Amino acid sequence: xxxxxxxxxxxxxxxxxxxxxxxxxxxxxxxxxxxxxxxxxxxxxxxxxxxxxxxxxxxxxxxxxxxxxxxxxxxxxxxxxxxxxxxxxxxxxxxxxxxxxxxxxxxxxxxxxxxxxxxxxxxxxxxxxxxxxxxxxxxxxxxxxxxxxxxxxxxxxxxxxxxxxxxxxxxxxxxxxxxxxxxxxxxxxxxxxxxxxxxxxxxxxxxxxxxxxxxxxxxxxxxxxxxxxxxxxxxxxxxxxxxxx
Ligand code: PGA
Numbered sequence: 001x002x003x004x005x006x007x008x009x010x011x012x013x014x015x016x017x018x019x020x021x022x023x024x025x026x027x028x029x030x031x032x033x034x035x036x037x038x039x040x041x042x043x044x045x046x047x048x049x050x051x052x053x054x055x056x057x058x059x060x061x062x063x064x065x066x067x068x069x070x071x072x073x074x075x076x077x078x079x080x081x082x083x084x085x086x087x088x089x090x091x092x093x094x095x096x097x098x099x100x101x102x103x104x105x106x107x108x109x110x111x112x113x114x115x116x117x118x119x120x121x122x123x124x125x126x127x128x129x130x131x132x133x134x135x136x137x138x139x140x141x142x143x144x145x146x147x148x149x150x151x152x153x154x155x156x157x158x159x160x161x162x163x164x165x166x167x168x169x170x171x172x173x174x175x176x177x178x179x180x181x182x183x184x185x186x187x188x189x190x191x192x193x194x195x196x197x198x199x200x201x202x203x204x205x206x207x208x209x210x211x212x213x214x215x216x217x218x219x220x221x222x223x224x225x226x227x228x229x230x231x232x233x234x235x236x237x238x239x240x241x242x243x244x245x
Contacts, residue, residue: 001196001211001225003232005239009199012233013042016130016197019231020047021056023128023193028060031120033129033188034088035066036080039197040132044087051092058094062123064116066131066140066188068104070154070179078168078175079104102152102181109181113152117187129191133198136160137206137219141182148217150186154179185223193229196221201237208241 006012023030034040050056065080074081081101089099100119106112120126131139141155142148149155157165162176169175188194198207210221211232217223224230239245 001230001232003211003234003239003242003245005234005236005245008235009042012197012199012235013046015233016040016043016195017046017050019195019233020128020130021050024056024058024061027127028057029062030127031062031064031123031125033064033066033126033131033183033191034084035130035132035197036083037132039199040130041087043130043197047088048091056092058092061094062098062100063094064100064120064123064126064183065102067155067180067182068102069177070104070109070181071177072104074101074103076104083168102183104177104181106181109154113154113181116152116181116183120187120190126187126191127193129188129194131188131194131196131221131224133196133203133206133210133221134158134161134164135202135206137209137221139185139188139196139221139224141180142185142188142220144218144220146217148220148223149184151184152182152187153184155182185220189223189227191227194224194227194231196224196230196232197234198232198238199235201240203238204241207232207234207238208243211242212244 072079143158166173
């Protein structure tokens, strides 16, 4: 993995936005895989600013988001779709028809995941997948366990994941759906290039395990070691436990 340690969260957001802008400059029809969560908030703010300044064009781009809560429709205010509308989609010229999301209220969640996989394939695969990481090592909603599912699938959230999403539900952990739909680790690893982003000392331990530890389904992000084009963007705090950097 190619680790890049930057001064602070702002510098990380700038660098990740620059990576997206360079991808779209080289290939205006690029397919982007996008994350939600606290980590990418500044990155999306930066992308909006770059768009407003005329430095990036989404007119021919396609996006696939990583995951969505099961049971929430895209217009529910706590849905990841709503997050994306607020932080990016409402502000840029990304054609609505090329925005792709797992539908949390699909009547058949397994069929919905198969539809998503087929849509990714039809789009030609993901060129650049941006990822956050859970403090337990999850990517998307692929939680640590004895095994992982390769393709997009319905997933059960770890208790800590529900707690860290409580802010979306006015702080009420019990209101956080227990299940979600998520790209699988195979879906993620099939992306041509991957950028993993982490900031803050709370991620330092899991970043060490991801970058320097064993490849294990107990730390799903460690599977990224198997991919040939992964960049890890960190601030100093998230990098603080790395030995070799
Ligand atoms: P966070 O979540 O950015 O809110 O820390 C990351 C994740 O769980 O993937």
